[in-house]
Amino acid sequence: MPGSKAALELVEVVYADIHGRKIFDGLNLNLNYGTTTIIFGPTGSGKTSLTELIIGAESPESGQVFLFGQKVKAGRLVRLAGLRRKIGGVGGIFTPISNLKVKDNIAAPLLFRRESNFYKRNKIEKALLDFGLKSRGDDPAGNLSQGEKILVMLARATVADQPLLLIDEPLAGLDGKIREKVAERLRRLALGGHSMLILTASENESFIPEARRFRLEEGKLA
Amino acid sequence: MSPLGYIIKRFFGNLWEHPLASLGSFLSLFLLYLLFDLAWVSSLTATKYYDQKISELEIEVFLNDEVADSVVPVVMEAVASMEGVGEMELVSREAARSYLGNLMGVDLLEGLDINPLPRSLVISFTPDYLTSARLDALADDLRRIKGVDEILFPGNWLEKAEYFKKLIRDFLLLLGALILIAVVLNSVHSVILSARTRLEELVQLQLLGAGPVFLTIPFILEGVFYSLTAAAVAWLVTQNAARILTLGEVAVIFPGVTEIVYFCLAAAIIGLLGGYMGVRRSL
Numbered sequence: 216m217p218g219s220k221a222a223l224e225l226v227e228v229v230y231a232d233i234h235g236r237k238i239f240d241g242l243n244l245n246l247n248y249g250t251t252t253i254i255f256g257p258t259g260s261g262k263t264s265l266t267e268l269i270i271g272a273e274s275p276e277s278g279q280v281f282l283f284g285q286k287v288k289a290g291r292l293v294r295l296a297g298l299r300r301k302i303g304g305v306g307g308i309f310t311p312i313s314n315l316k317v318k319d320n321i322a323a324p325l326l327f328r329r330e331s332n333f334y335k336r337n338k339i340e341k342a343l344l345d346f347g348l349k350s351r352g353d354d355p356a357g358n359l360s361q362g363e364k365i366l367v368m369l370a371r372a373t374v375a376d377q378p379l380l381l382i383d384e385p386l387a388g389l390d391g392k393i394r395e396k397v398a399e400r401l402r403r404l405a406l407g408g409h410s411m412l413i414l415t416a417s418e419n420e421s422f423i424p425e426a427r428r429f430r431l432e433e434g435k436l437a
Numbered sequence: 438m439s440p441l442g443y444i445i446k447r448f449f450g451n452l453w454e455h456p457l458a459s460l461g462s463f464l465s466l467f468l469l470y471l472l473f474d475l476a477w478v479s480s481l482t483a484t485k486y487y488d489q490k491i492s493e494l495e496i497e498v499f500l501n502d503e504v505a506d507s508v509v510p511v512v513m514e515a516v517a518s519m520e521g522v523g524e525m526e527l528v529s530r531e532a533a534r535s536y537l538g539n540l541m542g543v544d545l546l547e548g549l550d551i552n553p554l555p556r557s558l559v560i561s562f563t564p565d566y567l568t569s570a571r572l573d574a575l576a577d578d579l580r581r582i583k584g585v586d587e588i589l590f591p592g593n594w595l596e597k598a599e600y601f602k603k604l605i606r607d608f609l610l611l612l613g614a615l616i617l618i619a620v621v622l623n624s625v626h627s628v629i630l631s632a633r634t635r636l637e638e639l640v641q642l643q644l645l646g647a648g649p650v651f652l653t654i655p656f657i658l659e660g661v662f663y664s665l666t667a668a669a670v671a672w673l674v675t676q677n678a679a680r681i682l683t684l685g686e687v688a689v690i691f692p693g694v695t696e697i698v699y700f701c702l703a704a705a706i707i708g709l710l711g712g713y714m715g716v717r718r719s720l
Contacts, residue, residue: 270644292649300646312638314454324645326443371645 220247221281222379222410223269228278229434230261230268238264240434242278248378251411255418256431262414263307265431266381269412270302271295283378300327303372307383307414311367313357317348320356320367324375342370346400362393369400373409380404380411387416398422440651447655451631452662458634459663462627466620466667470704473616474675480609481690487602491567496576497528497589498558504584509556512584516558519578521566526559533557555586569596617707624664624711625718628656632719639720653716660712661705668704672697 223246230239238261246252256262267273268280274289281287282298289295303324311320321342325335343349346366351359356367365385372380385401386394405411405423413426429436452459504512509527517525528536533554538544546552572595576588632639639652679689692700 272644296643296646296648298646299644302646304644308640309644310637310641312641314635314638323642326440326651327646332439 221245222248222283223412224281225268226279226281228268228275228280230264230273230275230278232264237434239268239275239278242435244429244436246379246410246412248410249408251405251409251413251423251426253413253415253423253426253428254431254436255415255428257416260431261434262383262416262431265414266304266307266309266383269381270299270304270308272308296327300324300375301378303369303375303377303380305365305368305372305380305382306385306387307381309368309372309381309383311356311359311364311371313355315356316353317356317359317367318343318352321348321370321374324371324377328375338374342374346370347396360393361388362397365389365397366400369397369404373404378410380409382411382413384415385413386422444651444654444658448658448662451635451655451659455631455634458627458630462623462630462663463667465623466627466663467671469616469620469623470668470671471674473613473620474671476609476612476616478675478679478689478691480606481692482687483602483605485690486687487598488564490598491595492562492564494562494567494591494595496560496572496579498560498579498585499555499587499589500557500584501586502555504556508584512582513558515582516560516579519575521562521571521575522560523563523566524561528557528559530554530556567595569599620664620704620707621711621714624660624708625715627663628660628712628715629719631659632656632716636719643720649720652720653713656716656719657709657712660708660710660715662708664708664711665701665705668701672701 223244225242225244228239228242229237230242231237242265244252244254254262254265264273268275269282269287271280271287271289271291279286283301285294285298287295287298311317312323315323318339322335322339325338328335343352346369348363348366348370351363356364359367372382382401385397389397401411401413401422405426411423411426413423418430431437498516500509500512513525513527516522530552533556534544534546534552537546537554546554569592572590572592576590576592579585579588642652676691679691691697
């Protein structure tokens, strides 16, 4: 049974891709509320597959995935939708919606919240300010730089107080000021008590010193 | 924004963000419905014309010379009591002679001591009664009446007319069915294209927790909108075209307002089904 403190738990997960190549072979992971875990893995090691299993886009061959104590079952769309509303995704399969304005991107998770429009607008304004996107609110997200897109996704991932953040390659392709800016935001989120699972290819990332660290090796975490 | 506000905004957004695709979808459905309307109007007009011609059909029953003039009313009564008989006119020997004279331009019987022309009954029929089978049966029944000598009726013509009527009806039914299938496929395809242009948004919304109903409703609305407006505009065009169209003695017949309303509702339902099928195939 999943632990009550776990926002996310994977138990003995076995998963193969469509070509039959085994990606995970007895993978176990436990992410408690308010903690951050960073998983390192080279390209092709299964970082995106891990995200897909967590959000129920794919099913493991065996083993189980639990989100907030509930078993994740691919195909049960209504239940999955409820679970996904508690997840903020950044990078990987999560991307900004190019044709929507920045503020509409950030507003997307709030669509499913039963809150007043006034309250929602305030949250969006606050997120735009917090992530330094105030001047880009009316621009289409497709026109942004890579760094700004990461910031939009971070704003979107936190605007509805999502209890779990899945972050895939947050610093890939970024350099200079924007890289430091994104790293700073991630540190702040970690310090703010967000539960975060960060997937990255580079083992040199040390932007959250207090995070637990694992390496994806031969389908397991080491 | 509320989910309903978003659905309405995206529904109109789908239409305006890709105006050429929207126009293409609308026009292709419009043309299909226009073709359907023309087939429908043609069918009604052809049926009405056929019924009109059939209602003009008459049988002429010739009485033999042995029937005394005093017995003719009895024969007429026997004929009038038969099923399907509408109006009946007695053509006397004198009237027959007059008709013949008018037809030929001269009185061919001039100089003869007697008028050899027979008396006859010209019978017309109640509406919707006549078929070739009934006409044959009626002719047999008339022949059995004492005093009836000969019967003149266009049996072959009616049989051929019925055959062509059935042929036209079957063709229009087939055409209508094909058009409806094309409308459904077109609706599905339009919505699939529309969904594909928004695939990134749909996928991301799914990942953010949008449920299936939330995602499908704008596309279903789109399917209903295209189909309903195309059907309604096609009717307007058909109706207005008929005002300037004349077919000689043939009046163009249109369905009633209620039937047109039902037709538009059916178009909306087809659009709904098309939209649902299209978006389900895309997500």
